[in-house]
Amino acid sequence: MKNNHEPLFHVVKRDELSRGKGILIRVVAIIVALIFCGIITVALTGVNPISVYGTMVTGAFGSVRKTWVTLQNTAILLLIALALTPAFRMKFWNCGGEGQILMGGLASAACMITLADKLPNAVIIILMIISSIVAGAVWAGLPALFKALWNTNETLSTLMMNYIAIQLVAYFTVVWENPKGSGKIGIINQNSNIGWLPEIANKYLLAIVVGLIITFFVYIYIYYTKHGYEVCVVGESYRTARYVGIKVGKVIVRTLLLSGALCGLVGLLLVGGINHTITTTIAGGQGFTAIMVSWLAKFNPFVMILTSGLIVFLGRGAGEIATVFGFNQSFSDILTGIILFCIIGCEFFVTYKIKINKKEGEGNV
Amino acid sequence: MKKFTALLLSIAMVATLCACGSTADTAATDATAETAETTEATETTDAAATEAAVTVKAGFICLHDENSTYDLNFINAAKEACEKMGIEYVIKTNIPEGQECYEAACELADAGCNFIFADSFGHEDYMIEAAKEYPDVQFCHATGTKAHTENVANFHNAFASIYEGRYLAGIVAGMKLNEMIDAGEITAEEAKMGYIGAYTYAEVISGYTSFYLGAKSVCPSVTMEVTFTGSWYDETAEKEGANTLINDGCVLISQHADSMGAPTACETAGVPNVSYNGSTASACPNTFLVSSRIDWAPYFEYAMGCVANGTAIDTDWVGTLATGSVKLTDLGENVAEGTADAIAAAQADIESGKTHVFDITTFTVEGAELSSYQADVDTDPDYAPDHEVITDGYFNESGEGFRSAPYFDVKIDGITLLDTAF
Numbered sequence: 001m002k003n004n005h006e007p008l009f010h011v012v013k014r015d016e017l018s019r020g021k022g023i024l025i026r027v028v029a030i031i032v033a034l035i036f037c038g039i040i041t042v043a044l045t046g047v048n049p050i051s052v053y054g055t056m057v058t059g060a061f062g063s064v065r066k067t068w069v070t071l072q073n074t075a076i077l078l079l080i081a082l083a084l085t086p087a088f089r090m091k092f093w094n095c096g097g098e099g100q101i102l103m104g105g106l107a108s109a110a111c112m113i114t115l116a117d118k119l120p121n122a123v124i125i126i127l128m129i130i131s132s133i134v135a136g137a138v139w140a141g142l143p144a145l146f147k148a149l150w151n152t153n154e155t156l157s158t159l160m161m162n163y164i165a166i167q168l169v170a171y172f173t174v175v176w177e178n179p180k181g182s183g184k185i186g187i188i189n190q191n192s193n194i195g196w197l198p199e200i201a202n203k204y205l206l207a208i209v210v211g212l213i214i215t216f217f218v219y220i221y222i223y224y225t226k227h228g229y230e231v232c233v234v235g236e237s238y239r240t241a242r243y244v245g246i247k248v249g250k251v252i253v254r255t256l257l258l259s260g261a262l263c264g265l266v267g268l269l270l271v272g273g274i275n276h277t278i279t280t281t282i283a284g285g286q287g288f289t290a291i292m293v294s295w296l297a298k299f300n301p302f303v304m305i306l307t308s309g310l311i312v313f314l315g316r317g318a319g320e321i322a323t324v325f326g327f328n329q330s331f332s333d334i335l336t337g338i339i340l341f342c343i344i345g346c347e348f349f350v351t352y353k354i355k356i357n358k359k360e361g362e363g364n365v
Numbered sequence: 366m367k368k369f370t371a372l373l374l375s376i377a378m379v380a381t382l383c384a385c386g387s388t389a390d391t392a393a394t395d396a397t398a399e400t401a402e403t404t405e406a407t408e409t410t411d412a413a414a415t416e417a418a419v420t421v422k423a424g425f426i427c428l429h430d431e432n433s434t435y436d437l438n439f440i441n442a443a444k445e446a447c448e449k450m451g452i453e454y455v456i457k458t459n460i461p462e463g464q465e466c467y468e469a470a471c472e473l474a475d476a477g478c479n480f481i482f483a484d485s486f487g488h489e490d491y492m493i494e495a496a497k498e499y500p501d502v503q504f505c506h507a508t509g510t511k512a513h514t515e516n517v518a519n520f521h522n523a524f525a526s527i528y529e530g531r532y533l534a535g536i537v538a539g540m541k542l543n544e545m546i547d548a549g550e551i552t553a554e555e556a557k558m559g560y561i562g563a564y565t566y567a568e569v570i571s572g573y574t575s576f577y578l579g580a581k582s583v584c585p586s587v588t589m590e591v592t593f594t595g596s597w598y599d600e601t602a603e604k605e606g607a608n609t610l611i612n613d614g615c616v617l618i619s620q621h622a623d624s625m626g627a628p629t630a631c632e633t634a635g636v637p638n639v640s641y642n643g644s645t646a647s648a649c650p651n652t653f654l655v656s657s658r659i660d661w662a663p664y665f666e667y668a669m670g671c672v673a674n675g676t677a678i679d680t681d682w683v684g685t686l687a688t689g690s691v692k693l694t695d696l697g698e699n700v701a702e703g704t705a706d707a708i709a710a711a712q713a714d715i716e717s718g719k720t721h722v723f724d725i726t727t728f729t730v731e732g733a734e735l736s737s738y739q740a741d742v743d744t745d746p747d748y749a750p751d752h753e754v755i756t757d758g759y760f761n762e763s764g765e766g767f768r769s770a771p772y773f774d775v776k777i778d779g780i781t782l783l784d785t786a787f
Contacts, residue, residue, distance in 0.1 A: 063475050069468050170595075174787065179510060179741065180748040181566035181774070183595065183787060184462065187490035275463045277490070282463065322430070322458060329430055329459050 009356045022350055029346030033339040040334065047325060052335075059320020060313045068204040070309075070316055072274070075211030076266060078308040080283075080290035082211075082218045083262030085299050086255050087140075088291075089222055091235040092147070096140060096158030098287030099165035100260045102280070103139040104132035104267025106169050109278035112188045112195030112271070113176055124195050128272055136264020137257045139165060144256030148249030162287070169280045187276045197273040207269050214262065219301040221258075231255050263287070296343065314339060418673040421480055423447055423454040423665075424473030426466060428485035430458035433598060434642040435623040439484040439507070439661055446665035450673075462487025470495035474502045480672045482506070482665070496520040503672050507661070508568065510744045510770045512680045523664050524769035525684035528575035528762055529715050530657030530691040532722045533708050534639050535579020537655045537700055538617050541637050542584045544701035551616055553586040559610025560591045561603050561620040561627050564787045567741075569593075571762060571771035572621045575722050576639070577780055582727070583707065589780045590615060595787035600624040609783075611636050617654075628653070637699065644694040653697035663688045681769035686716055723760035728777040735760070740772040 038049030060070045080097050087094040111128040119127075143157035176185050189195060200206050222228040234241045234251045241248050270282050293311060297303035318332025425443045427436040440456060447454040455478065460469045466488045473481050474495065482505045483492050489509035496504040496517045505521045506512070512522035542556045558580060562569040577589045590610055594602035603626030607618050611634050619639035620627040625648060631638035632649035640656035664684055671678045684690020696704060714720035725735050738760065739750030754761050754772065762773050776782070 063472070065468070065471055065475055176746075178746050179567070179744045181564045181569070181787075182486060183564045183566070184487045186487070187494070190490055190493070277463065279463065279487075281461065284461070319457075319459070323455060326456075328432075 006357050009354050011352050012355050014351060014353050017350060025346050025349050026343070029342045029349075030339070033342035036342070037335045037338050040338065044331070045325070045327065052321060052325070055320050055324050056313070056317025059318075059323075060316040062320075066316070068202065070312055072204040072207050073316070074305070074309045074312045075207040076269065076274075077286055077290060077293060077312055078211050078304055079207075079214055079266050079269070080263065080286050081293035081297070081304045081308055082214050082301055083259050083266065084290055085218060085294050085301065085304075086222060086228075086231055087259040088294055089228075089235055089299050090231045090252065090255050092144070092252060092256065093155045094140060094143075094158050094256065094259055095155055095288070095291065096143065096161045096260075097263050097290055098283045098285070099158075099162035100136040100139045100263030101267040101270065101283040101287055102162075102165040102169050102278075104136040104264030105271040105278050105282055106165070106172060106267070107131040107135035107264070108195070108268045108271040109176075109185070109188060110172070112276075113185075116189055116192065116194040121194055125197065125272070128195060128268060132264045132268035132271075133261045134264070136267060137261040140256040140260025140263065141253060144253045148252045166280050169278060169282075173279065185277050185279070188278075190276070195272060196276060197269070203274075206273050210265070210269065214265075215301045215305065218262075222299070222301075227251075227254070292340070292344075296347075310343075311340075419479070419675060421450075421452045421669050421672045422476075422478045423452050423669060424470070424476070424478035424481040425454065425456045426460045426469050426473070426481070426483040426488060427456065427458045428460060428462065428488070429598070433623050434625075435597070436484060438642050438658060442661035442665060443482070446662045446669065449662075450666060450669060452669055460488070462491075464491065466491035467494050470504065471498065474499040479503065480505070480669050482668075484508075493517055493520055503668070503678055505664075505668050505678065508770055510768055513768050514743050521668070521678045521680055521682065522769050523668070523679075523682040523684070524763060524771070525659040525661075525664075525688075525690040526686070526763055527657060527659050527691055528571050528722050528771065528773070529686055530659075530693060531572050531576040532579035532582075532715070533693055533711055534619070534655050534657045535576040535581075536583055536707055536711055537579075537696065537704050538576070538619065538637075538639050539580035539583035539587060540701040540704050540707060541617060541654060541699075542580065542587055545616060546584075555614065555616065556584055556587045557613075557615050558587060558589045559607070559613070559615030559618045560589055561606040561610070561618070561622055562591055562593045563597045563622045564595065565593060565782075565785050567774040568771045569621050570775070571773035573619075574728075574773060574775070574777055574780065576619055577777075578722060578727055579711075581779065582711075587779070590783055591780060592783045593785065593787045594622055596622070598623045600626040603627045604630045607631060607636075608634070613783075640694075646695070646697055650698065652699070654700050655696050656694040658692055658694065659684065660690055660692050663690050681767075683763045683769045686712060721759035723762055723773060725755065725758055725760065728779070730775055730777055732778065735775060735777075738775065740767075740774070742767045742772050 041047055041049045041052050061067045080101065084094050084097055108128045111124055111131055115124050115127065139161055143154050143161060146152040146157055147154045173183060173185055177183055178186055197206060200209065222231065230246050230251050233246060234248055238248050271278050275282060289311060293304055293308045296307040314336045318336055321327055321332050322329050427439060429436045431437045431440055443454060443456060455473060457469050460466050462485055466483060470481050470492055480503050484507050486508045489506050489511055492504050492506050493511065493515055496519050500519055503519050505523055507523055509522045512520050538558060545551050546553050546556060560573045562573060573591055580587045590613060592606045592609060594606055596602060603620060603622050603624050607627040607630035610618060617637045618627060618631050621641055623642060625645065628638050628640055628645040628649045631652045636652060637654050638649060638652045639654050642658050644656050646653040664682060668678050693708065711720065736755065737753065738755050740752055740754040741748045741750050742752040752767060754764065754767065760773055762771055763769055
């Protein structure tokens with residue numbers, strides 16, 4: 001006898017998905033997200049959703065300055081995602097981007113504050129570059145070392161390193177605060193500009209140029225070098241890697257030193273090039289957002305330009321909505337949440353397909 | 366065939382959605398029309414109010430949004446002043462104390478604002494950067510300390526003599542303590558207040574000291590304990606701080622931090638609370654006594670009026686009780702008898718100059734009178750004292766020729782600091 005309580009549909013893993021179809025699914029996801037956001041907007045606020053979307057575009061690209069800021073923010077988020085990517089390809093879940101950036105930033109700030117007037121500006125900047133990269137690398141290297149030696153859980157240890165970094169920055173904020181008791185450092189060397197990274201063309205371009213260079217570098221590193229190949233093999237299986245003679249521990253530590261060094265570089269850009277101060281929130285959670293950027297792009301550096309751009313666009317657009325329509329920031333967060341939910345959710349349909357079950361044999365019962 | 370059905374279904378779905386969208390659109394258009402009308406109305410008053418003057422467009426930068434009592438206080442004042450003067454305005458909320466503030470200020474200037482204001486202490490340096498870039502735009506900053514030394518002509522600081530408001534609030538607290546002593550609930554020696562501060566910053570020290578001196582002026586045996594949270598807004602830490610102080614024997618609590626942490630802890634424990642930034646009576650009906658706050662509307666009206674008339678804005682502007690900048694909220698239900706009269710009398714004395722909050726005869730430092738004090742008025746990394754601030758027998762807080770932001774950072778007798786990590 002046949003069981004006729006078969007579910008209406010079942011989920012099947014796709015064998016191979018054509019590139020066109022993959023893109024189509026994602027485009028549909030974005031359209032669905034926009035429609036859904038529109039419904040929510042109308043239902044909650046009564047504002048025309050088209051004007052809300054228009055405002056988002058204005059917020060990100062409404063003036064020359066806004067466009068530059070959007071590009072600069074994209075470059076920073078992209079750089080962090082690029083930094084995390086080699087580790088992710090090794091299936092080493094580096095959740096410590098935030099802390100690695102902070103340590104890089106703290107090292108830069110330390111040079112700017114303690115060495116001002118003691119050394120020539122060029123020497124200070126060189127020391128800032130070296131120290132921030134080293135600080136970031138050490139902050140990622142420690143959990144990697146523990147993983148290599150004792151197989152500790154890297155997700156936990158990298159996360160915990162974030163909190164140590166935050167507390168260190170909080171401590172030095174009090175040491176360097178100005179004026180006394182205010183809990184703020186303020187712009188470092190505001191009038192002498194010592195330790196400020198040089199501007200190229202305008203104050204936004206430096207981060208963008210660095211972002212593009214590092215994109216090419218990481219792309220070549222992970223796809224076209226022996227190191228990149230080893231990272232991939234270690235990510236697949238430690239045993240395979242050992243069998244072909246790869247020293248797994250060495251690869252783990254080496255890759256994480258690179259990952260942390262790039263995060264340290266971001267810290268340098270944030271402190272020396274953009275904010276000229278250090279606070280515990282200078283990374284602003286981007287160390288975590290970048291995880292999503294990297295994943296959405298399937299670890300492909302060039303696709304990350306798009307994904308980081310999308311996330312920055314949503315954030316900047318959301319801020320503009322709050323200003324123009326007088327909505328609370330939470331409303332923008334709702335819209336961003338819906339859009340990201342649809343985009344991430346569509347990955348399910350990229351990997352799997354839904355098969356509607358034919359009601360065969362109904363007459364046999 | 367199956368594909369076709371799917372396609373058909375999805376088209377149908379989109380069509381329904383669009384239909385929903387368009388009906389709602391009409392509603393939205395109505396709403397927009399309404400807003401347009403109000404804008405028009407504002408413009409008419411604008412034309413009437415400021416004839417033949419520069420049209421002011423104001424931009425406001427806030428650290429948080431209206432969920433923070435601190436920012437809400439600024440947002441309300443901004444709306445009030447702009448609507449009264451018929452000025453077009455833009456409010457940017459959730460702007461962190463970093464380069465974002467500079468970008469926000471520049472974006473406002475790009476958008477045609479000629480009066481730009483930022484509300485948080487950490488915004489100051491970034492406002493100065495923006496001010497250098499847009500010399501024709503007036504940049505004003507609350508609570509800042511640098512305008513008088515930076516020499517940027519279009520950058521201005523503003524504050525209010527909130528220490529006077531806290532002194533009056535202290536009188537309310539002192540009278541409540543007297544009532545408790547008279548009722549036999551506590552002895553005179555047990556009259557200990559607790560205070561939750563954010564940082565060991567001059568603004569906070571000035572605030573709790575004036576509050577204490579207000580209480581002491583009516584209840585001479587009062588003492589006070591102070592704890593610091595290391596944050597301007599940390600609900601958990603403020604609540605914990607209040608509970609620590611209450612367990613320590615404090616019978617009345619006040620705070621200088623922006624969350625509801627301390628007031629709610631007091632309401633739970635049944636301990637009277639003197640609040641800040643605005644009334645907490647609705648959430649804490651049984652324990653709320655009074656709250657002092659700065660009303661920024663007079664400053665906004667003054668500064669935007671200067672922009673409209675093309676006159677210079679003061680480098681350091683200090684709002685007072687007389688300008689309507691320093692205010693007390695309505696009293697809570699459980700204040701002591703005669704409180705309203707006592708406040709009115711004290712306020713009159715302060716306004717006439719008969720009473721000075723930091724009168725050196727009313728407090729001692731390590732047992733001795735403070736006859737001379739060099740304060741750190743000019744901000745520098747070494748906190749070097751640079752100005753003699755004791756004049757005519759009182760500490761001249763926010764005084765003429767110094768700066769608007771408080772610089773009283775003396776630790777006086779009778780106040781115990783429990784921790785000074787921040």
